[in-house]
Amino acid sequence: MAGRKAAAPDPARSLALLWGSHTKPGRSGLTVRAIVGAAIELADSAGLEALSMRMVADRLKVGTMSLYTHVPGKGELTDLMFDQAYGDLYADEDEPARQPGGWRGALEFIARRNWDVLTAHPWIHEVPTMRTALGPNITRKYDIELRPLDGLGLTDVEMDSALTLVLTHVQGTARAGAEQLRTQRDSGLSDEEWWRQISPALTTVMSGSHFPVAGRVGTSVGEHFQSVIDPAHALTFGLGTILDGLAQLIESRSAVQ
Amino acid sequence: MAGRKAAAPDPARSLALLWGSHTKPGRSGLTVRAIVGAAIELADSAGLEALSMRMVADRLKVGTMSLYTHVPGKGELTDLMFDQAYGDLYADEDEPARQPGGWRGALEFIARRNWDVLTAHPWIHEVPTMRTALGPNITRKYDIELRPLDGLGLTDVEMDSALTLVLTHVQGTARAGAEQLRTQRDSGLSDEEWWRQISPALTTVMSGSHFPVAGRVGTSVGEHFQSVIDPAHALTFGLGTILDGLAQLIESRSAVQ
DNA sequence: GACTGTACCGTACATTGTACGGCTCAGGTA
DNA sequence: TACCTGAGCCGTACAATGTACGGTACAGTC
Secondary structure (H helix, E strand, O other), X not given: OOOOOOOOOOHHHHHHHHHOOOOOOOOOOOOHHHHHHHHHHHHHHHOOOOOOHHHHHHHOOOOHHHHHHHOOOHHHHHHHHHHHHOOOOOOOOOHHHHOOOHHHHHXXXXXXXXXXXXXXXXXXXXXXXXXXXOOHHHHHHHHHHHHHHOOOOOOHHHHHHHHHHXXXXXXXXXXXXXXXXXXXXXXXXXXXXXXXXXXXXXXXXXXXXXXXXXXXXXXXXXXXXXXXXXXXXXHHHHHHHHHHHHHHHHHHHHHHO | OOOOOOOOOOHHHHHHHHHOOOOOOOOXXXXXXXXXXXXXXXXXXXXOOOOOHHHHHHHOOOOHHHHHHHOOOHHHHHHHHHHHHOOOOOOOOOHHHHOOOHHHHXXXXXXXXXXXXXXXXXXXXXXXXXXXXXXXXXXXXXXXHHHHHOOOOOOHHHHHHHHHHHXXXXXXXXXXXXXHHHHHHHHOOOHHHHHHHXXXXXXXXXXXXXXXXXXXXXXXXXXXXOOOOOHHHHHHHHHHHHHHHHHHHHHHHHHHO
């Protein structure tokens, strides 16, 4: 690894890449879209860390350096992967708003869809998104997801905050779930097997200190979920709580009006 | 990089490392604690990715491979760093529970403290925590943070879910903040400067498509925060909303009893 | 004073992203 | 047809990584 990626050295180039169509092939049939597609497939099964330019090139039966004709570097490639992964999130502009249950149903729908994407493409968690989130698909996504919150009496900033809260929660729990799966796969041990393995050593080492509440609660949680965490439950519980909280805000706003 | 880290190859060894005192120096004064301390200092300023065994060894004026006498590898080292970073979180067992404002005040206190740690040590976000969260400091932390939720009528699983929800939110927003800072530092551009730079190219490229709600809200947010995101605001807004939601749950439970 | 085990570390290797410079070929011009 | 030009392609090279391996040096015990 030579130089640290200093964001995108040329923002305009990145934008053109993001918003371009990328369908004209070179003389060996190489396309930006093909590169991005191959990279996504590889990352889906191996993770971003394990994804290398050599692997992408091999899969496309092309020399490694040929990729650099179409894509400035790995950083920009992940940016493109990111935007493409969010390509098919919503069928049309009003799909969330059309869900039953008003804004609440819409936000639930949005949360589930985001969860699905993050589960299908766990490498998304590793993409630095701060200054990239301006591809066409991301922008469209933001617009669509804000719509169900429009006209409820919230200010623009509150609309953004509410959406951000929901999405942050989904991301956090999905990330935990992805990490759990990855760890299980890497180690070849289920959470239960792993726990059985370290349990004796743990009790030995922990003798002396004791943690009354943590012990009791930890045991209950373990018995209930057969694991330290249950991402699906965390998603549901958190989403419900957050929506309850948002409901209070929205009601207070419509009472004022 | 040779072999992918398959979790800790020897869990018992890791546990002994985690729970041991690590204060007996070798013949050149090398200690596990010293290694972990040096690694944390380096990671604080450069990030986990940039942290290398060679750098740690250099800082301690020791050959690179000497570190491997005390620590099995980089993975285990980050595990130790993780636990140590949470060492001084709470002065004593009841500090959160002692805060004014009941369980709500306690959870706010817990959130702020976690936020502080994550802000001081942004590399924590990159540590895989799933099967490591069993060091002495982490265990103590879990115990202390559960206490304010005990005796409110919640089930054990609900106590855990509530705490997890708050901590996931803090982590998510802190992560976004860390990424923002890092990007600004790496690129040398403030969000505002960066925006001014790409703005023309963006409007060019976006002409044709238009996003009514996203455009309006995005502009409002940008004007309000001088940035795409404001992590501090996201923390406060989200925490307030979440606690409002939890209040409903807790009230419903105490009504039943 | 000799022995033994632990601490220490120099070298080597596989793997990464990508800079650099050369080769190849499609398409246009004369 | 002959040639030229520029873009697409890619082989080699380099710096950096984590760590396996095997050797060296020293502290403590008999």
